[in-house]
Amino acid sequence: MPSKQRNIVGIDLGGTNMQIGVVDSANRILGRCKRKTRPENGADGVIERIAEGVETACKEAKVGLDDIAGVGIGAPGAIDMVGGVVMEAPNLRWMDVPLAKLLSKKLKDIPVLVDNDVNVAVYGENAIGAGQNAPDVLGVWIGTGIGGGLVINGKLYYGGFGTAGEIGQIILFPNAPLGNRTLEHCCSRKYVVERLVRLIRNNNPSILTEIADGPLEEIGAGTLGKAYERNDELTRLVVDESADLLGTALSGFVSTLALPMVILGGGMTEGIGRPYVERVAKAIRANVFPARCQKVQVVATKLADDAGLLGASLLAREKFAS
Amino acid sequence: MPSKQRNIVGIDLGGTNMQIGVVDSANRILGRCKRKTRPENGADGVIERIAEGVETACKEAKVGLDDIAGVGIGAPGAIDMVGGVVMEAPNLRWMDVPLAKLLSKKLKDIPVLVDNDVNVAVYGENAIGAGQNAPDVLGVWIGTGIGGGLVINGKLYYGGFGTAGEIGQIILFPNAPLGNRTLEHCCSRKYVVERLVRLIRNNNPSILTEIADGPLEEIGAGTLGKAYERNDELTRLVVDESADLLGTALSGFVSTLALPMVILGGGMTEGIGRPYVERVAKAIRANVFPARCQKVQVVATKLADDAGLLGASLLAREKFAS
Numbered sequence: 206m207p208s209k210q211r212n213i214v215g216i217d218l219g220g221t222n223m224q225i226g227v228v229d230s231a232n233r234i235l236g237r238c239k240r241k242t243r244p245e246n247g248a249d250g251v252i253e254r255i256a257e258g259v260e261t262a263c264k265e266a267k268v269g270l271d272d273i274a275g276v277g278i279g280a281p282g283a284i285d286m287v288g289g290v291v292m293e294a295p296n297l298r299w300m301d302v303p304l305a306k307l308l309s310k311k312l313k314d315i316p317v318l319v320d321n322d323v324n325v326a327v328y329g330e331n332a333i334g335a336g337q338n339a340p341d342v343l344g345v346w347i348g349t350g351i352g353g354g355l356v357i358n359g360k361l362y363y364g365g366f367g368t369a370g371e372i373g374q375i376i377l378f379p380n381a382p383l384g385n386r387t388l389e390h391c392c393s394r395k396y397v398v399e400r401l402v403r404l405i406r407n408n409n410p411s412i413l414t415e416i417a418d419g420p421l422e423e424i425g426a427g428t429l430g431k432a433y434e435r436n437d438e439l440t441r442l443v444v445d446e447s448a449d450l451l452g453t454a455l456s457g458f459v460s461t462l463a464l465p466m467v468i469l470g471g472g473m474t475e476g477i478g479r480p481y482v483e484r485v486a487k488a489i490r491a492n493v494f495p496a497r498c499q500k501v502q503v504v505a506t507k508l509a510d511d512a513g514l515l516g517a518s519l520l521a522r523e524k525f526a527s
Numbered sequence: 528m529p530s531k532q533r534n535i536v537g538i539d540l541g542g543t544n545m546q547i548g549v550v551d552s553a554n555r556i557l558g559r560c561k562r563k564t565r566p567e568n569g570a571d572g573v574i575e576r577i578a579e580g581v582e583t584a585c586k587e588a589k590v591g592l593d594d595i596a597g598v599g600i601g602a603p604g605a606i607d608m609v610g611g612v613v614m615e616a617p618n619l620r621w622m623d624v625p626l627a628k629l630l631s632k633k634l635k636d637i638p639v640l641v642d643n644d645v646n647v648a649v650y651g652e653n654a655i656g657a658g659q660n661a662p663d664v665l666g667v668w669i670g671t672g673i674g675g676g677l678v679i680n681g682k683l684y685y686g687g688f689g690t691a692g693e694i695g696q697i698i699l700f701p702n703a704p705l706g707n708r709t710l711e712h713c714c715s716r717k718y719v720v721e722r723l724v725r726l727i728r729n730n731n732p733s734i735l736t737e738i739a740d741g742p743l744e745e746i747g748a749g750t751l752g753k754a755y756e757r758n759d760e761l762t763r764l765v766v767d768e769s770a771d772l773l774g775t776a777l778s779g780f781v782s783t784l785a786l787p788m789v790i791l792g793g794g795m796t797e798g799i800g801r802p803y804v805e806r807v808a809k810a811i812r813a814n815v816f817p818a819r820c821q822k823v824q825v826v827a828t829k830l831a832d833d834a835g836l837l838g839a840s841l842l843a844r845e846k847f848a849s
Contacts, residue, residue: 253763283817293817322598322658323644339687339688340689341686352745355783355784357679357684362679362784363783364663364785364786364787365661365662365663365785365786365788366785366786366787366819366820366822367785368785368816368817368819368820369783369784369785370783370785371782371783371785371816371817372779372783373816374782374814374816375778375779375782375783376775376778376779376814377701378700378701378702379699379700379771379775379776381702381771440815449701450701452699453698453701454779455703456697456698457694457697457698457776457779458780459785460690460693460694460696460697461677461691461692461694461697462677462684462686462691462781463676463686463687463688463689463690463691463692463693464686464687465687465688466687470541477848492696492698493696494642494693494695495605495615495688495690495693496698497688497690498688498690500688501687
C-alpha cells in the first residue's frame with residue numbers, strides 16, 4: 206500500500222527561474238510552481254522564495270508538507286553533495302551556502318538533497334527520459350554555457366574531486382588565444398549569438414535582423430531555431446559549425462569511455478532540434494575509434510524543462526523514500 | 528597454507544617482443560623469458576613461441592606447468608575479453624584469433640585470460656605500482672603510438688563497447704587536415720621523431736645527428752632522452768611542445784572525470800623521464816576546471832617494462848586463483 210509519504214518535491218534552481226514540482230512514486234508531477242529566483246535578494250531571500258514555491262506546488266497537488274518524504278534540488282555550480290552545500294554558484298552569487306540545511310529548516314525539517322543542476326537533469330533523462338536506463342551515459346547541456354553529467358553503471362559519477370561532468374571548459378583549440386579555446390567558447394548559445402551578431406554587424410545579411418524581438422545580442426535559442434528552420438544561411442553556417450565542433454570534442458569521450466549513449470539538452474538542443482542533434486551525432490561518428498563506437502546513440506532530451514526537477518526528485522526518492 | 532598453485536604466468540605480448548614471467552602470490556617474478564614475437568610466422572607460430580617461453584620461464588622459476596593456476600596475457604589491439612579473442616591486432620597481423628583457447632590447449636588446458644596490453648599495464652601500475660590503489664586512474668602509454676587504460680572504482684573500465692581507453696585517436700586540432708589531427712599524430716614518439724628529422728633536414732642543428740646510432744628516422748626514446756638531458760634545443764622544443772599538447776588534451780579528461788590520478792608510461796615517459804612528466808602535469812593543471820582538479824596526481828610508471836606482465840598476472844590471479 207503506497208503511503209502519501211511517497212511524494213517527493215523536485216526543484217530545478219536556475220539563476221533566473223526556479224521550477225518546483227511535487228512528484229509521486231510513478232514520477233507524475235501532481236503540482237508545480239515556476240517563479241523567478243531573484244538572486245539579488247541574497248541566499249536567504251532565494252531560499253525563502255523556494256520554500257514559498259514548495260508550499261504553492263503542494264497546494265496545487267493537494268498535499269501537505271507532512272506528505273512529502275524529501276526534497277531534491279539541482280543547483281547551478283559546484284556542490285558538496287555530502288554536506289548539501291552550494292560551494293560556488295556564480296549565477297546565484299553564492300559562496301558556501303548550506304542549502305540543504307537552510308531549506309530543510311524552512312520546510313518542517315523535511316530532508317533535502319542537493320546536487321548539480323546538470324547532474325540531476327542527466328540522471329532524470331537517463332532513468333525515465335531519453336536514456337532508457339543505459340548503464341553509461343554522458344549528458345551535455347548546451348545553453349548560455351555548457352554543462353555535463355556522467356552516469357556510469359546507472360549512477361551519477363562524481364570522480365575523485367566530486368565535480369565530474371564539467372565538460373564546458375575543456376580545450377578545443379590548444380593554440381587559440383584565451384577566450385577562444387574552450388568548448389563553451391566555441392559552442393554555447395552565448396558564443397553562437399555573439400558570432401552571429403559580429404557577422405551581421407559586418408554586413409552579412411540574415412533573417413535574424415527581422416525576426417529578433419529585441420536587441421540582437423539577446424537572441425534566444427528559439428529565435429535561432431526559427432531562423433535555422435527558415436534556412437537562413439548565416440544562422441546555419443554558425444550553428445552547424447558549432448555542432449560540428451561539439452561533436453568532434455564529444456567523440457574523444459565516446460572513444461575513450463566507449464560510451465554507448467550521449468544525451469543532448471539545453472537551449473541549443475531544444476531551439477534547433479533534430480538537425481542539431483543529427484549534426485552533432487554525425488561529427489561524433491566521423492571521429493570515434495574504433496569503428497564499433499559509431500554505434501553510440503546520440504539523442505535529445507525528452508523531459509525537456511522537467512528533466513531537472515524530475516531527476517532531483519528521483520535522487521531524493523532513492524535517498525529518503527526507498 | 529599457500530599452495531604451489533598460487534603461481535600465475537603473466538605475459539606482455541608486443542609486436543616485436545614478448546615478456547613472460549612466473550609470478551607468485553606476493554607479485555614476485557620467480558622466473559622470466561623475453562623473446563622475439565616474430566609475427567611473420569603467423570598466429571600459430573607466435574602462440575607456439577609463447578608456449579615455449581612459458582616453459583622456459585617455468586624452468587627458471589623451478590615450477591612445473593602443474594603449479595600454474597592460470598595465465599594472463601596482454602595483447603596489442605582490440606580484444607574480446609569475454610571470449611579471449613584478439614579481434615584486430617595490426618602489429619601482429621591478427622584478425623579474430625581465439626588466443627585464450629589456442630594457448631590454453633598448448634599449456635595442458637591451464638585457463639588463459641586475454642586483455643588489451645595497455646589495459647593490463649595500467650591495471651598493474653594502479654594495483655601495485657605508481658597508482659597506490661587510487662580508485663580512479665587514467666593511464667596513458669606514449670610510445671610508437673598512444674594507448675590508454677581507465678580504472679574506475681579499482682576495476683578496469685571497458686565501457687559499452689568493451690574498448691574503453693582508446694585515447695590515441697582523439698582529436699586535438701579539429702580543423703587540421705587528416706593526419707595532423709589526433710593525439711597520436713601530435714604526441715607519439717613516432718611523430719616527435721618525424722618532426723625532428725624534418726627540422727634537421729631543413730638545416731636546424733641538433734646533437735641528434737651525432738648521437739643517433741643509426742638512421743635518424745629510427746631514433747628511439749632513449750636517444751631523445753639523452754639529447755634532451757644534454758639541452759639540445761631542437762629536441763627540447765619538439766618534445767616540450769608534444770608534452771604541452773598531451774597535457775592540454777588530458778586536462779579535458781581530468782576535468783570531466785574529476786580524475787584524481789594520471790599515470791604516464793611508454794617509451795617517451797621512460798626515455799625523457801621526469802622533465803616530461805612534469806611538463807605534462809603542468810599543462811594539465813593549467814587547463815583543468817574547477818581549480819580543485821589541479822590536485823590531480825600525475826606520475827610515471829614504476830613497474831616500467833614489467834607493468835604489462837605483472838598486470839596481466841594480477842587479472843588472471845583474480846579470475847583463476849582467488
